[in-house]
Amino acid sequence: MDDLTAIAEMESREFSPLAYPYFVLRQLFDIHGALWVVADLAGAVGGYALVAAGQTQEAWLIGLAVSSSHQGRGLGRSLIEQAVASCTAADLDTLFLTVRPSNTSATNLYKASGFRGIGYDEKYFGVGEPRELLVRRLAPVASRPTNLRWDKNEFLPPGE
Ligand SMILES: CC(C)(COP(=O)(O)OP(=O)(O)OC[C@H]1O[C@@H](n2cnc3c(N)ncnc32)[C@H](O)[C@@H]1OP(=O)(O)O)[C@@H](O)C(=O)NCCC(=O)NCCS
Known part of the structure; x- marks a missing residue:
């Protein structure tokens, strides 16, 4: 939430007149914010990747930018990989x-x-x-159990 103003400003700089305005980002954040990634450069927003999940296991990368002073140093590539990681952790399998x-x-x-x-x-x-x-297409998380049914005895705290 604290980064939304900086994201809106970068949107405006990079994508005007098609930039997402603050209130649209605010609404999208409520729905999809758990999948978003921000590059934190000593407390400043250096870039962001915005992802929106669909109704199936598909998601969309709906925003990506790196501040002009930090472009060309691998941040964009890293933001994409982090966005992919947050999608796979959320069990999504395709990113458009x-x-x-x-x-x-x-x-x-x-x-x-x-x-x-x-x-x-x-x-x-x-x-x-x-x-x-x-x-x-997103690879499944390597450590994800193939059998998602949990064993009550294994996961309950001791004594319960
Ligand atoms: C596109 C953008 C996010 C790339 O971010 P970045 O941090 O500069 O990119 P990276 O340093 O991670 O570069 C990764 C790869 O992107 C490509 N790339 C990045 N900048 C490039 C340039 N100026 N010309 C050609 N290819 C480029 C290269 O393939 C590069 O790999 P390499 O370094 O091995 O050659 C950034 O330029 C940006 O914010 N642009 C304005 C907003 C925008 O267009 N967003 C995308 C909307 S779809």
């Missing part, structure tokens, strides 16, 4: 995202991070404003 084909740095980053193109909308952002649709 939208990117403008003209956004070379983001497209390179996503493809280097294991996303592949599965679709193209000619006028997603408006006439002459296409998007590429990318997806990454």
